Amino acid sequence: MRNLVASIAAIVVITAFFGFAYPAAMTGFASVTFSNKANGSLIVRNGTVVGSKLAAQAFTSPTYFHERPSGTSPAYNAGATTFLNYGPTSSDLAKLVAQNAQAILKLEGPYNPGLTIHDIPVDAVTTSASGIDPDISPAYAALQARRVAAVRHLPLATVQKLIKENTDGRSLGFFGEPGVNVLELNLALDKLGGK
Amino acid sequence: MSAQGIGQILVYVVVLIALGYPLGIYMARVYNDDDFARRGRLRWLGAIERGFFRTLRVDGAREQDWKSYGKVTLIFSAIFSLFLYGMLRLQGHLFLNPDHLPAVPAHIALNTTASFITNTNWQYYGGEYTMSYLSQMAGLAVQNFVSAAVGMAVLAAVVRGIARRSRNEIGNFWRDLYRSLVYVLLPLAVILGVLLVSQGVVQTFHSHATATTLQGAHQTIARGPAASQISIKQLGTNGGGYYNSNSAVPFENSNGISNFFEMLALLLIPAGQVFMFGKMVGARRHGWMVFAAMLAVFAIGVAVNLPAEQHGSQVLRNSGVNITQGNGQSGGNMADKEVRFGQAASTNWTVATSDASNGSVNSGFDAQTPAGGAVPLVNLFLGEVIFGGVGSGLYGMFFYIIIAVFIAGLMVGRTPEWLGKKIEAREIKLAALGALFVPTMVLTMTAVAIVTKSGVASIYNHGVHGFTETLYAYDSQSNNNGSAFAGYGATSFSASFGTVALYLGRFVPLLAALALGGSLAKKKIVPASAGTFRTDGPTFVVLLVGVIALTAGLMILPALTLGPIVEGLMH
Secondary structure, three states, rough: OHHHHHHHHHHHHHHHHHHHHHHHHHHHHHHHHHHHHHHHEEEEEOOOOEEEOOOOOOOOOOOOOOOOOOOOOOOOOOOOOOOOOOOOOOOHHHHHHHHHHHHHHHHHHHHOOOOOOOHHHHHHHHOOOOOOOOOOHHHHHHHHHHHHHHHHHOHHHHHHHHHHHOOOOOOOEEEEOOEEEEEHHHHHHHOOOOO | HHHHHHHHHHHHHHHHHHHHHHHHHHHHHHHHOOOOOOOOHHHHHHHHHHHHHHOOOOOOOOOOOOOHHHHHHHHHHHHHHHHHHEEEEHHHHHOOOOOOOOOOHHHHHHHHHHHHHOOOOOOOOOOOHOOOOOHHHHHHHHHHHHHHHHHHHHHHHHHHHHOOOOOOEOHHHHHHHHHHHHHHHHHHHHHHHHHHHOOOOOOOOOOOEEEEOOOEEEEEEOOOOHHHHHHHHOOOOOOOOOOHHHHHOOOOOHHHHHHHHHHHHHHHHHHHHHHHHHHHOOHHHHHHHHHHHHHHHHHHHHHHHHHHHHHHOOHHHHHHHHOOOOOOOOOOOOOOOOOOOHHHHHHHHHHHHHHOOOOOOOOOOOOOOOHHHHHHHHHHHHOOOOOOOOHHHHHHHHHHHHHHHHHHHHHOOOOOOOEEEEEOHHHHHHHHHHHHHHHHHHHHHHHHHHHHHHHHHOOOOHHHHHHHHHHHHHHHHHHOOOOOOOOOOOHHHHHHHHHHHHHHHHHHHHHHHHHHHHHOOOOOOOOOOOOOOOOOOOOHHHHHHHHHHHHHHHHHHHHHHHHHHHHHHHH
């Protein structure tokens, strides 16, 4: 009985502190010091929220760089992230990879004479873990550069320069892997005009 | 696999030791020093502590024997279970629910409650579309602190039992709980939380954001008070993500730095506790040897997983796409992995989280290669003693240590001793119970789930991989890890069956450990003699790793043959 009373009292005190005071204090601190980041790193253009630096969004137009495939439904759903969960030996995975590779060959082939499946980097045909991976590998960005340059009538060098500018290197030059932020890259392209 | 990638993992180990050691020495003081924060400039902290005991109407200074300690642990956990279950079921009618989410379905709420009370965080739901901000923050995140603190408290009591002689008492539950929460978990969680927000992890009470994409579509972006919860889910070896895809989601783990610190937090306290143990029992060299054994198993995990994932799956190799590392890509098996982490950081996380009983992920395990995915599967089965859960990992390791010194004793024909205590029949029985109960349960439950219709209904990938999913599900829940081959689905059968696995997997070893501590506390110290097996040298490390491999490793081998090994051979 004594333990029962103590347990109930402990639950109330602990929930009040760790369940309310702690997250509230952290939120207060975050909103003062890192307001944009704490609220989802949203990107605003001409007064409209056009997305988040940290979430992929659907790009299908040939004028844009495209994201990695997504396993969420609908694709790039930043409200319900998920892995695709296809096993490493499943025929579904084989089918999906083949499909994605064919689509890329069809889209990029005309701008990259001699393009074969061996030139497609693996991240371009596999789903990301979150389904909203905001990055593509520098290799996949390089593959798309000729198409975007041609469709936008831009010099290839200009597009390649933009890719470089929107590549996030390893953190502190050491941790993780480099990636190209697709939304930021496409925004930079739009800013340049030449659509 | 590149030198750069291996370098990242080596730096990780070095930083882990550099921070874990001082933390361990600090924790030894927190649990051993009656006057901690009672004098000097930190007196006000001690006053708050006494206020907490007054509110609870308990005497924090009065020590308990192992039975009373265990009893209050069980009662506290049971009442908190009822409270959490109620909150999940009623969230639709409660406040802090800006996205108007309905009540969590009964079987999911039951499993989730068990999952968070037992420091597991197995998730049969997607956080961002199932749980209200209230449930996440005041329900689940509170358990991230509390379940971790319960494990830490029990460990402190067991270690005291090992260190003491001719005593009945092993500590006071409320005091150990309070000190774990306030002097260890809270400061670390605040530091990590601030660091994560600075890197882009969200922390807000605003509801989801809506964006109009560059191509004119609408995109919903789920947000919430995530950073404060993520910091503790990593530190407390909980692992339950704010988002469904856990720390693979950029809002939960934004870049290489946030990833490094989340991984560091994953093993920090369990690693520190090994040094704390060495200090509290006055055998620091022995502590280092236990640490060395853990590190060896960690290294084996990395050495298997990284090459396997970098080599890629058969499907990807046959497809013809370029999976070679270099020229602007990390390459390898990128299915269900993130570009900003690549292979090395994904492997590091996979091994750490499955060693640590954490269960958070930064890539999808279901999509890992057969050999790569076998690493977390085996790590789990070892009983989460390689670093393991906060508290529970090391007290689980004690079972294996006792079996190891017992076997060494048999070899030389002497009564086994450990840290000056004679190991007798009672201790051996408790250690055997603690070490073998959970693996036996995993195999039994997997067998039942695989031969019944209701069990098979949860499987997502067909064939052999479906068996692996099932095995992993009960492995993960029984060992209180919480990571998943996430295709495995929630049915009322799998959720309820899992609930049993969760509670038994937590509390049977916990009580066995407390009983062991109580039993050792009563013993006298026998002076070491020439025939005493030394537990502070490399021979002990080899023996310990061998015992773990023999007891748990051999038990899972047949099941492993039916799952990943067949899958690897078939393709």
